[in-house]
Amino acid sequence: MSSVEEFRAEFRDWLRAALTGEFASLRGRGGPGKEHETFAERLAWERHMAAAGWTCIGWPKEYGGRGATLEQQVALHEEYALAEAPARVGHIGEQLLGPTLIAFGTPAQCERYLPRIVAVEELWCQGYSEPDAGSDLGGVRTRAELDGEEWVITGQKTWTSLAHASDWCFVVARTEPGTTRHRGLSYLLVPLDQPGVEVRPIAQLTGTCEFNEVFFDAARTPAGNVVGAPGEGWKIAMATLGFERGVSTLGQQVGFRRELAAVIDLAKRNGAAEDPLIRDRITRAWIGLEIIRANALRMLDGVAAGAPGPEASICKIFWATWHRELGELAMDVCGADGMLAAGAPYDLDDFQRLFLFSRSDTIYAGSNEIQRNIIAERVLGLPKEAHP
Known part of the structure; x- marks a missing residue:
């Protein structure tokens, strides 16, 4: 692994060469209040980054990363911002869910989901907040019941960033009836493209719709899509927030x-x-x-x-x-x-x-x-x- 300055120079040179041609117009595009800008083009850009090995660099090599040191990861983020490269579209999967699965996921979950995050083939959103449970995650009411080999999810999430553009959502749901607060929660991986899921954009003060309401009406996900053991959702969710x-x-x-x-x-x-x-x-x-x-x-x-x-x-x-x-x-x-x-x-x-x-x-x-x-x-x- 190269030194921090060598790594910084390598990425800086790559950005300088890559942000040309079809990607030259993407400098400074996207970001807070401008999430709608050139989304398809920014997705193509991020897949271009993935093909060159510049996504998920801090992940261990066995999971598709580079095993970059903390200092090298800092250098990448700083150089990316200094180059005014476009706002990322896969950051929730890369920075939140990926590290969570590496820490707590099963080998089967890591094999299924991590390569697609690295390649920016699947986009993720975060299903935490609810109308009556914003920052107070212990107030979650969305419930999930095990029906044979599937979890059946019913409830509502809100302020769900990029849900309208995402393929999957990691959802904190109450899986043990009668529990309150932090007990009885589970951390589920739920596909959004299915019957029983409705995504409604929420207009922001900026006039854009980066976040959304997501309604689950008997939506389903396989029983194996729980991260950690059922009932450990609070611990897993707090770890995800730490990675954030x-x-x-x-x-x-x-x-x-x-x-x-x-x-x-x-x-x-x-x-x-x-x-x-x-x-x-x-x-x-x-x-x-x-x-x-x-x-x-x-x-x-x-x-x-x-x-x-x-x-x-x-x-x-x-x-x-x-x-x-x-x-x-x-x-x-x-x-x-x-x-x-x-x-x-x-x-x-x-x-x-x-x-x-x-x-x-x-x-x-x-x-x-x-x-x-x-x-x-x-x-x-x-x-x-x-x-x-």
Whole structure:
């Protein structure tokens, strides 16, 4: 395995050569508030990456990865962001489900699903949140009953990112009647292209529909599609959330830095930088970005040990709040112009998308309220919150 700098240079050179021709126009496409952009072309791009061996690089070689070190994975995400390569479409399978199956799946499950994730032949979404169980996963009501050799799933999931474009969903469902909270849950792999599954897009503030409601009405999946033992769903689901706080966070910060630079450039051009309050907020935003990076690097110690610990919640709550505040700063720098769409009927510019989409940062992947509970209980050792 090459050194980190050799690896970084190899990937940088590959990106420079690959983001040409048919893929040249994909730079900067997709991402928050722009998920609908060139989806088919971005899928083709990601399959091109797979053919060159640049997907799932952190996975062990026996599962189709490269066995890349943590430092090399960070380098890949940073270089990808620096090249303004298009937003990924298979990241949920690669970064969430794949590592979960490697850690907890059976050999048959790994053999069936992992190669198709590496090749970007099957796309996945996450079936956690429900109308009455958002960040509080213990409130799940979707149920699954074993009927012979199949699980029969009935219930509703919501805020399901990319469900409309996915082939499969990993679903947390209650499989033991009469249980409450974290007990009696199971982690099921469910195909979406079947009778009994309906996906309804949810319109966002940005006018796009990245996430969806998913209804299961006696949908089915084979009995062998439970990850871990039945009833271990809470443990498996928490491990998946741990993998979600992985190395891609450092690549994400390259995008944050680019957004902050754009806000600063606009402030200089339109005179907003002459306002001492704006200058102070820009300075605080720059300092906050350095803190985000320091938090992320500290969190990676947990990743190296297998999965991030409670310190991941500190990292998440800080960057989510920072990014939301950056969106607010962007609107104040834009001034009155920020209230007008660039064109009819709802053509938003990058600053407006930043402001609107970043409102969700403090909600998805664990809301700020839930993160504070985790920090209070698992880091500070305070008494646990009472549950009915």
